[in-house]
Amino acid sequence: MKRLAILLAAAMAATSTMAGAQQADVRPGYHFAPARNWMNDPNGLVYYDGEYHLFFQYNPYGDRWGHMSWGHAVSRDLVHWEELPIAIPETPEVMAFSGSAVVDWNNTTGFGRGGKPPMIAIYTGHNPKAKLQSQYLAYSNDRGRTWTVHGEVLSVGSSEFRDPKVFWHAATKRWVMVAVLALENRALIFTSPNLKDWTYASSFGPAGGRGKNWECPDLFELPVQGGAPGEKRWVLTVNLGDNAVGGGSGGQYFVGDFDGKRFVPVAGWGDQPRWTDYGADFYAAVSYNDLPGSDPRRIWIGWANDWRYAEAIPTWPSRGLMTVARTVALSKTADGYRILQAPVSELAALRGAPERAVLPLAEAATPLPIPGGKAEFEAELDTGTAGQLTLALTDGQGWQTLIGVNPAVGEVFIDRTRSGPHFHDGFANRHIAPVDLKRRKVKLRVLVDESILELFINDGEQTITDRFFRGGGPLSWSASARGGTATLNLTTWPLQAKGKGE
Numbered sequence: 001m002k003r004l005a006i007l008l009a010a011a012m013a014a015t016s017t018m019a020g021a022q023q024a025d026v027r028p029g030y031h032f033a034p035a036r037n038w039m040n041d042p043n044g045l046v047y048y049d050g051e052y053h054l055f056f057q058y059n060p061y062g063d064r065w066g067h068m069s070w071g072h073a074v075s076r077d078l079v080h081w082e083e084l085p086i087a088i089p090e091t092p093e094v095m096a097f098s099g100s101a102v103v104d105w106n107n108t109t110g111f112g113r114g115g116k117p118p119m120i121a122i123y124t125g126h127n128p129k130a131k132l133q134s135q136y137l138a139y140s141n142d143r144g145r146t147w148t149v150h151g152e153v154l155s156v157g158s159s160e161f162r163d164p165k166v167f168w169h170a171a172t173k174r175w176v177m178v179a180v181l182a183l184e185n186r187a188l189i190f191t192s193p194n195l196k197d198w199t200y201a202s203s204f205g206p207a208g209g210r211g212k213n214w215e216c217p218d219l220f221e222l223p224v225q226g227g228a229p230g231e232k233r234w235v236l237t238v239n240l241g242d243n244a245v246g247g248g249s250g251g252q253y254f255v256g257d258f259d260g261k262r263f264v265p266v267a268g269w270g271d272q273p274r275w276t277d278y279g280a281d282f283y284a285a286v287s288y289n290d291l292p293g294s295d296p297r298r299i300w301i302g303w304a305n306d307w308r309y310a311e312a313i314p315t316w317p318s319r320g321l322m323t324v325a326r327t328v329a330l331s332k333t334a335d336g337y338r339i340l341q342a343p344v345s346e347l348a349a350l351r352g353a354p355e356r357a358v359l360p361l362a363e364a365a366t367p368l369p370i371p372g373g374k375a376e377f378e379a380e381l382d383t384g385t386a387g388q389l390t391l392a393l394t395d396g397q398g399w400q401t402l403i404g405v406n407p408a409v410g411e412v413f414i415d416r417t418r419s420g421p422h423f424h425d426g427f428a429n430r431h432i433a434p435v436d437l438k439r440r441k442v443k444l445r446v447l448v449d450e451s452i453l454e455l456f457i458n459d460g461e462q463t464i465t466d467r468f469f470r471g472g473g474p475l476s477w478s479a480s481a482r483g484g485t486a487t488l489n490l491t492t493w494p495l496q497a498k499g500k501g502e
Contacts, residue, residue: 039320099123372475396473
């Protein structure tokens with residue numbers, strides 16, 4: 001026993017020495033990441049008193065999943081984030097899983113104080129000993145800085161009932177909750193007058209893409225661009241733990257009508273999944289509640305990771321990253337309804353002076369005037385006679401992440417099969433978005449931030465979100481055309497690093 005203790009002590013000392021010598025990875029410049037430790041799903045996105053709140057799944061004790069609690073950050077512009085102390089910690093019996101937050105403007109809960117409305121969090125309490133997941137309520141009377149746990153408010157006796165998204169439905173003057181029976185690939189809808197007493201209303205699914213589980217639903221109404229005058233539709237989003245378009249976890253959406261109790265897809269929607277993103281690293285996206293009346297946007301944020309390799313990504317001392325805040329819109333074309341996504345306009349405040357260039361492309365790589373680590377650029381591409389166009393992001397060791405356009409088969413892709421040293425078998429892949437390239441032209445908007453690419457195609461008709469992890473050294477961009485010539489009309493902006501809190 002004594003020898004074993006000595007060996008264990010030596011091993012721990014060696015591990016401590018290695019950790020102490022470990023080099024911190026390059027921090028993102030304008031994407032939120034906690035200062036340290038594990039982070040996953042965004043939770044409780046809510047606006048109140050001039051602040052955008054971003055709660056998130058957080059492990060206070062390590063850089064892998066566990067001890068799930070609600071981390072917390074706030075912003076006044078959706079760009080600069082200040083990380084705050086943990087909002088809702090786990091208890092000895094119950095972890096605080098994903099959920100949502102609202103402002104109870106009419107004090108239906110009775111938890112308001114001094115004439116001010118309380119902020120309410122509805123989240124999944126995960127009790128591993130009882131093998132039960134049920135929905136809990138907590139409230140705050142100080143702008144989300146401290147929370148009181150009221151306790152369980154809804155249970156269906158399931159170990160896989162989670163991720164409540166709650167909102168006020170004005171037409172029926174009721175609170176609505178959509179949550180999932182994860183293993184059944186079903187979304188359940190409940191209603192309540194006071195956020196404490198819930199009544200079952202309806203069920204949706206299985207439908208569209210199926211996986212080992214459904215997670216993190218959302219339900220919201222949007223005006224329809226290109227639709228009938230005054231047309232509005234409801235969008236139901238559901239995430240899949242696996243089997244999504246990028247090969248692992250991902251999100252899908254349905255468009256239809258909602259009467260306060262039941263969601264019904266539009267006629268002819270079909271059973272083919274419509275994906276929220278074609279990459280591997282856009283998961284659990286959830287939209288903001290209680291945006292001011294002067295702001296008609298629907299805004300959401302996603303977790304930039306994939307459950308296949310999330311615990312293995314080579315970052316330290318934090319493991320987890322959020323996408324930028326994005327606006328979500330709905331359009332109607334001859335092909336039906338489609339969501340559109342774009343970075344929030346506030347991000348433009350980070351832009352430096354633009355640089356523009358019109359560049360002919362051929363087989364030889366042409367260097368591009370794009371700052372490698374933190375940048376935004378728009379690339380209008382005329383594919384000309386080329387069989388494939390490639391924008392290459394190369395690190396100092398020669399590892400490359402590629403953005404490509406294949407006009408003959410109508411696809412835009414990100415290829416990260418050689419983007420950095422191997423760390424997980426599920427990472428190296430090529431993620432493809434279908435794009436109409438009959439006119440042989442395409443517009444790409446790209447955000448790059450040290451270890452993430454967010455690609456918006458043709459004004460956000462499709463998106464591809466992918467992490468990449470370089471081997472080392474500075475990043476640089478180049479472009480080439482294979483099998484012919486093409487033209488690139490480029491506008492690029494350097495993006496300034498964030499300030500307070502990040």
